[in-house]
Amino acid sequence: MALASKDIEIIAHLARLHLGEAAQQEALGSITDILGLIDQMQAVDTTGVEPLAHPLDVPQRLREDVVTETDQREQLLKLAPSAENGLFLVPKVIE
Amino acid sequence: MSNQVLNQGIAETARALRSGAHSSVELTQAYLERIAAHNPALNAFITVTAEQALAQAAAADAALAKGEAGPLTGVPLAHKDLFCTNGVRTSCASRMLDNFIAPYDATVVQRLQDAGMVMLGKTNMDEFAMGSSNENSWYGPVRNPWNPALVPGGSSGGSAAAVAARLCPAATATDTGGSIRQPASFCGLTGLKPTYGRVSRWGMVAYASSLDQAGTLTRSAEDAALLLQAMAGFDPRDSTSAQVAVPNYLATLDKPLAGLRIGLPKQHFANGLNAAIEAPIRAALAVFESLGATLHEISLDNNHLSISAYYVIAPAEASANLSRYDGVRYGYRCEAPKDLEDLYKRTRSEGFGNEVKRRIMVGTYALCAGYYDAYYIKAQQIRRLIRDDFTRAFEEVDVIMGPTTPSTAFALGSKTKDPVTMYLEDIYTIGVNLAGLPGMSIPAGLVQGLPVGLQLVGRDFDEAHLLNIAHQFQLATDWHTRAPADLGEL
Numbered sequence: 160m161a162l163a164s165k166d167i168e169i170i171a172h173l174a175r176l177h178l179g180e181a182a183q184q185e186a187l188g189s190i191t192d193i194l195g196l197i198d199q200m201q202a203v204d205t206t207g208v209e210p211l212a213h214p215l216d217v218p219q220r221l222r223e224d225v226v227t228e229t230d231q232r233e234q235l236l237k238l239a240p241s242a243e244n245g246l247f248l249v250p251k252v253i254e
Numbered sequence: 255m256s257n258q259v260l261n262q263g264i265a266e267t268a269r270a271l272r273s274g275a276h277s278s279v280e281l282t283q284a285y286l287e288r289i290a291a292h293n294p295a296l297n298a299f300i301t302v303t304a305e306q307a308l309a310q311a312a313a314a315d316a317a318l319a320k321g322e323a324g325p326l327t328g329v330p331l332a333h334k335d336l337f338c339t340n341g342v343r344t345s346c347a348s349r350m351l352d353n354f355i356a357p358y359d360a361t362v363v364q365r366l367q368d369a370g371m372v373m374l375g376k377t378n379m380d381e382f383a384m385g386s387s388n389e390n391s392w393y394g395p396v397r398n399p400w401n402p403a404l405v406p407g408g409s410s411g412g413s414a415a416a417v418a419a420r421l422c423p424a425a426t427a428t429d430t431g432g433s434i435r436q437p438a439s440f441c442g443l444t445g446l447k448p449t450y451g452r453v454s455r456w457g458m459v460a461y462a463s464s465l466d467q468a469g470t471l472t473r474s475a476e477d478a479a480l481l482l483q484a485m486a487g488f489d490p491r492d493s494t495s496a497q498v499a500v501p502n503y504l505a506t507l508d509k510p511l512a513g514l515r516i517g518l519p520k521q522h523f524a525n526g527l528n529a530a531i532e533a534p535i536r537a538a539l540a541v542f543e544s545l546g547a548t549l550h551e552i553s554l555d556n557n558h559l560s561i562s563a564y565y566v567i568a569p570a571e572a573s574a575n576l577s578r579y580d581g582v583r584y585g586y587r588c589e590a591p592k593d594l595e596d597l598y599k600r601t602r603s604e605g606f607g608n609e610v611k612r613r614i615m616v617g618t619y620a621l622c623a624g625y626y627d628a629y630y631i632k633a634q635q636i637r638r639l640i641r642d643d644f645t646r647a648f649e650e651v652d653v654i655m656g657p658t659t660p661s662t663a664f665a666l667g668s669k670t671k672d673p674v675t676m677y678l679e680d681i682y683t684i685g686v687n688l689a690g691l692p693g694m695s696i697p698a699g700l701v702q703g704l705p706v707g708l709q710l711v712g713r714d715f716d717e718a719h720l721l722n723i724a725h726q727f728q729l730a731t732d733w734h735t736r737a738p739a740d741l742g743e744l
Contacts, residue, residue: 166619167615170615170618170619170622171615173618173622174573174602174611174614174615174618175577175580175595175598175599175602176599176602176603176606176611176614176615177599177600177602177603178603178611182608185608186611186612186615189612189672189673189674190612190615190616190619192672192673192674193565193612193616193673193674193677194616194619195674196561196562196565196674196677197562197565197566197616197620197629197633198562199558199559199562200559200562200563200566200632200633200636201628201632203556203559203636203639205632205635205636205639208635208638208639209635209638210631210634210635210637210638211634211635211637211638211641212464212634213464213494214450214451214464214465214641214688214689214690214691215450215451215494215496215690219493219494220493220497222490231357234357235357235583235584238354238355238357238583238584238585239582239583239584240581240582240584240585240586240587241587247582247583249582249594249597250591250592250593250594250596250597251593252593252594
C-alpha cells in the first residue's frame with residue numbers, strides 16, 4: 160500500500176495536525192519506511208490466532224459505582240489556557 | 255562529610271544516614287552542588303527542586319533523630335519528568351506540557367515520598383517517552399557521562415545519565431519498549447522494568463497504556479530491590495494494576511544460584527550479534543556457570559516481528575492517548591486561533607515534536623477503517639505469538655539472558671535522520687514489553703571503555719528471582735561499581 164502526499168494530508172487532518180510542505184514530504188518518506196517495517200508482519204500466517212490486547216490477558220476489574228473523586232473544579236480550571244465563570248473558553252463555534 | 259559519599263547507592267546511603275555519619279540535609283546539599291556543577295554539560299535534569307528537597311531532607315533528619323526512619327528515609331532520588339508531581343512542573347520533555355504544573359502526585363511519587371525519600375528534581379527524557387537516544391526532548395539532548403559525544407540511551411536518558419554521573423543515587427524511569435533497560439546498558443547501570451501491572455501507572459503521563467511500566471535505574475540490584483519494595487503493589491486508581499501480593503525482595507537476594515537454568519535465545523546470539531558485545535556477554539554467562547547455573551539454547555521464533563508489531567500497537571495507543579492535548583484544558587495553546595479547528599491543529603503542531611507527530615500519524619493510519627484488520631488486529635495476533643514463545647521457553651528455563659542492546663552507546667546525531675534505524679535499536683527489549691514480562695539490564699563489562707548490559711527476563715511477577723540472580727552476579731563481579739572517569743573528582 161504505497162502512500163501518496165494526499166494520504167499524509169488526510170492522516171494529518173484526522174490526527175488534527177497541520178504539516179507544512181516540507182514536513183509533509185519528510186513524513187511521507189519516514190512513514191513509508193515505517194510501514195515497510197510493519198509490513199514484515201504480513202509474512203506470518205496468523206489464521207486462528209486470538210488477538211492479545213493486553214499482556215495480562217484478563218478482563219478489567221469492576222468497582223462499586225460510587226463517587227470517589229472530590230471536587231477539584233477550581234484547581235483544575237487554573238491549568239486552563241483560558242477559562243471564565245467556571246468554563247473553558249474556546250474560539251467561537253456557533254455564529 | 256567527604257564527597258566520596260556521593261559514590262554510594264541507596265543501601266549504603268541509608269546505612270550512613272542511620273548511623274549518623276552525616277545528615278540528609280548535608281547529603282542533599284552535596285548532591286545539589288554536584289547537579290549545579292555538572293548538569294549544564296549533561297542536561298540530565300529538566301527541573302531541580304532544591305528548596306523542596308532541602309525541606310524534605312530536614313523532615314527526614316527529624317524522623318531519623320526520633321528513630322522513626324524506614325529503609326529509604328532521607329535518601330535522595332530523581333523522578334523521570336513524566337511522573338506527576340504536585341506543584342512541580344511535569345513536562346514530559348514536551349513543549350506541550352512546558353507550563354503544566356501537575357495538581358497531584360503520581361502513586362509512585364507518593365509512595366516514595368511516604369517512604370521518606372528526598373526528590374532532587376525531574377529528569378530529562380525523550381518527549382512523551384518516544385525515543386531510544388534522548389535526542390527528542392524539547393529541552394535538548396542528554397549527554398552520556400561516559401563520553402559526552404554519545405547518547406545516554408532513551409527514553410529514560412536523563413534518569414540514567416544522572417545516576418551514572420553521581421548526580422543522584424537512584425532514579426525512577428519508565429519502560430514501554432526498552433526505555434529503562436537500554437539507557438541502563440548505555441550508562442553502566444542496573445535497570446529494572448517490572449511486570450506489567452506490578453507498579454501503578456496512575457499519574458504517569460500515558461504513551462502506550464498496554465505497554466507502559468514504571469521501574470528503576472540504580473547502581474545495584476540490591477538498590478533496585480529496596481526501591482521496588484516501596485513502589486510495587488496494587489493501586490485501585492490504576493485500572494490495570496495487578497492484585498498480586500508483593501514479596502519481600504530483600505529476603506531472597508542471597509539465595510544461591512545452584513541449579514539455575516538459563517535460556518539463551520538462539521535468535522539473539524545468531525549472525526548479526528556484534529562480536530564486541532558478544533564477548534562480555536559470554537564472559538558474564540561463564541560467571542553464572544561458575545555459580546552453579548546451566549545454559550540452555552531456547553528459541554523465540556517470532557522475536558524478529560516484535561518491532562513491527564510494536565510500531566503498530568504503541569503508535570495506535572499513543573494516537574488515542576495524545577488526543578487529549580487540544581489546547582483547551584491544560585498545556586500549550588497556540589496564539590490567536592481563528593476557529594476551533596485552527597486551535598486544535600496549530601496547538602498540536604506547535605506543541606509536539608517531530609517524532610511524536612510521526613507516531614501519532616502512524617497510529618492514526620493503523621486504526622483507520624479498512625486498515626484496522628491488516629495492522630492493528632494482525633499486530634495483536636503477533637503479540638500473542640510472541641508471548642506464547644516466552645511461555646513455552648519458561649517451561650524449560652528459569653530465566654532468559656542475552657545482550658540488552660545491539661551495540662554500546664552510539665554518537666549523538668548518528669541515527670536521527672532515519673527513524674527505522676533508531677527503532678531497530680530495541681530488537682532485544684521490545685518483545686518483553688509486548689509479553690508484559692519483567693526484565694532487567696545489569697552491567698556485564700566494558701568495550702573500549704563503554705558499558706555493556708546483560709538482559710535478564712523472568713516469569714510474570716517474578717521480580718524477586720531476577721533481583722536475586724542479578725545480586726548474586728554483582729557479588730561475584732564489580733562491573734556495576736564502575737563509574738565514568740572524567741567528571742571531576744568525588
